[in-house]
Amino acid sequence: MKAAPAAQKRLLDLAELDSVIDRLAHRRRTLPELAEIDEISARVARLATQVISAETEAGDLAREQSKAEADVDSVRIRAERDQKRLDSGQVSSPKDLASLQSEIASLNRRQSDLEEVVLEIMERREAADAQVTKIAAERDGLVAARSVSEDRRDAAFAEIDKESAEVRGKRSEVVADIPADLLALYEKLRDQFGVGAAMLQGARCLGCRTSLSIAEINRIKAASHDEVIRCEECRRILVRTAESGL
Structure with missing residues (x-):
């Protein structure tokens, strides 16, 4: 799947808002x-x-x-x-x-x-x-x-x-910036794992807190900027930012 880097980064904003929504729902239930x-x-x-x-x-x-x-x-x-x-x-x-x-x-x-x-x-x-x-x-x-x-x-x-x-x-505003196919994948992963996208920070997926292998890091480095990357461990969307160090 391909998506503009800016659109992929918006997934992190979406994930943060979804996290807030989940916390509010949990607070309401408890x-x-x-x-x-x-x-x-x-x-x-x-x-x-x-x-x-x-x-x-x-x-x-x-x-x-x-x-x-x-x-x-x-x-x-x-x-x-x-x-x-x-x-x-x-x-x-x-x-x-x-x-x-x-x-x-x-x-x-x-x-x-x-x-x-x-x-x-x-x-x-x-x-x-x-x-x-x-x-x-x-x-x-x-x-x-x-x-x-x-x-x-x-x-x-x-x-x-x-x-x-x-x-x-605010979530609706962020969703408007994300392509339909990318959003559909995010929502599917969110339903499965609770979090659909996570930042790649250095060599670590912040979704599952797993450090990626050298081979995996090299694969990601070789991928085009608009390619949608998935964590091999947790299968969440990995979003590359300036903190990824690639």
Whole structure:
């Protein structure tokens, strides 16, 4: 392949710009905020599951409390009804009176026992509600922290994207100075090796940092200035400049 020396030298400018673009892309992919957001999101997800579990427990206790309170009301109503019968004097038989008094005493004990159950459930429910509040507050705090991290990420993205757009604009200007066939070869090599062209500095390829053999240097010296040279070691385009010493 043939290309004017000036066009070949523009490959070095292109390679430098591509290196900057690659660094910016790597920086964008590895922003500390991204890992921070992922970590916070994982914690938020775990807490959300815990909130659901705690809310379920609190809901179960609320239903259990309602049932227990209904049982207390039922027993209390029965006791009050029996007490009214006793107080009204409607029951005159000693046997029936004894039976009614025994039933009232039993109902009062039952009511007392059920009220203890209600109190115990209320305490458990209060603890469950407090747990829901605590976990939800922790979750909300993390969501707020994640929002701050996302704002920092977006600001960093905007800065990187702006710089990348500026570099890509300069790249377009450089590409305009490079023949299509030479550019196609450069892009192919860049896809393969990450860097498509490198300077020949002295007897060394700056792409793979390999020192060329005497025979290879002599071959390059004998080549015309417009011939496109490739490094035998890494196959990148070798660009000759004043620093090549040829």
